[in-house]
Amino acid sequence: MLFLIFVWTVTFMFIFIPFLKFQMIGSTHIIRAYPSLSAVCGLLLGPIYGFFAVMLVTLIYFFFNPKAFYFGAYSLIPPALAVISAGALSEGKWKYAAIILIVGLLLFYLTDVGRVAFYHPCLSILALLLVLIFRERMSKLLFNKDCKKLIVGAVILSFSSVMIDHLYGSILGIVYLNLSAEDYISVIPIFVKERLIMTLIGAFFVIFAVEISKCFLKHATKLKEKLIKSY
Numbered sequence: 001m002l003f004l005i006f007v008w009t010v011t012f013m014f015i016f017i018p019f020l021k022f023q024m025i026g027s028t029h030i031i032r033a034y035p036s037l038s039a040v041c042g043l044l045l046g047p048i049y050g051f052f053a054v055m056l057v058t059l060i061y062f063f064f065n066p067k068a069f070y071f072g073a074y075s076l077i078p079p080a081l082a083v084i085s086a087g088a089l090s091e092g093k094w095k096y097a098a099i100i101l102i103v104g105l106l107l108f109y110l111t112d113v114g115r116v117a118f119y120h121p122c123l124s125i126l127a128l129l130l131v132l133i134f135r136e137r138m139s140k141l142l143f144n145k146d147c148k149k150l151i152v153g154a155v156i157l158s159f160s161s162v163m164i165d166h167l168y169g170s171i172l173g174i175v176y177l178n179l180s181a182e183d184y185i186s187v188i189p190i191f192v193k194e195r196l197i198m199t200l201i202g203a204f205f206v207i208f209a210v211e212i213s214k215c216f217l218k219h220a221t222k223l224k225e226k227l228i229k230s231y
Contacts, residue, residue: 005044005045012037034057034079035078035079035161035162035165035166035195035198035202036162036198036202036205037202037205038054038079038082038083038085038086038158038162038165038202039086039154039158039160039161039162039202039205039206040086040202040206040208040209041053041054041083041086041087042083042085042086042087042088042090042157043086043087043090043142043157043206043210044209045083045087046087046090046091047083047084047085047086047087047088047091047093047096048087049087050083050084050086050087051084051087053083054079054083055080058075058079062075070176070177071169071172071173071176072176074172074176075172077168077172078164078165078166078167078168078169078172079165081100081104081164081165081168082161082162082164082165083161084096084100085100085101085160085161085164086157086160086161089131089138089139089157089160089161090138090139090142090157091139092136092138094131094132094134094135094138097131097160097164098128098131098132100164101124101127101128101131101160101164101167102128104121104124104164104167104168104171105124105125105128105167107171108120108121108170108171108174111171111174111175112181113174113179113180113181113184114174116181116185117181117184117185119188120170120184120185120188121167121170123159123163123166123195124163124166124167126159126163127159127160127163127164130156130159130160131156131160134153134156138153138156138157139153140153141153141156142154142157142206142210143210150207150210151203151207153206154202154203154204154206154207154210155199155200155203157203157206158198158199158200158201158202158203158206159199159202159203161202162195162198162199166191166195170184
């Protein structure tokens with residue numbers, strides 16, 4: 001099952017990525033919608049297998065479209081950290097997600113752009129606060145029978161992974177592309193809209209994955225009985 005989930009996740013991510021596109025600030029590059037899938041990839045595969053899935057997809061994508069790697073080899077960092085965070089958070093290991101966010105915020109504020117456009121990572125700060133507030137309850141929300149709690153957990157998981165991707169992408173934009181503080185300030189309304197859309201898409205996939213898992217678990221006993229009987 002784990003192997004099949006791994007294969008289908010990789011395949012689905014590879015097919016879905018090209019469809020949603022957003023203009024990147026300060027350049028002609030296009031941002032793909034892959035951050036939307038970080039949460040469900042981390043949820044299904046966990047931090048380790050999820051990391052390898054993202055690495056595989058990204059390397060394959062680089063093979064077909066090397067120009068999409070606008071941060072060079074460093075382009076692997078944001079999606080990898082986003083999936084690791086989502087996987088750890090869904091398992092109740094909230095400290096890993098919090099550490100990734102805190103380190104990212106510190107790195108951003110150590111730059112000259114961070115000191116001028118200090119309010120740019122406002123949504124990343126909100127994501128950190130949500131992780132700290134819900135902590136161990138995140139996994140309980142995700143696998144709760146109450147649909148409302150499931151939705152809350154899915155939105156938080158998706159939002160935190162999307163914002164980690166954005167935060168480390170912002171840092172690489174400063175270091176690798178030498179983007180200015182003015183670029184970061186001017187794009188705030190656009191990136192808020194863009195990342196909220198990605199969050200909603202990601203939350204949908206998380207809810208869908210959890211409901212499928214519940215369906216499997218519901219019929220697991222009957223399946224086990226049939227297998228034992230046939231054996």
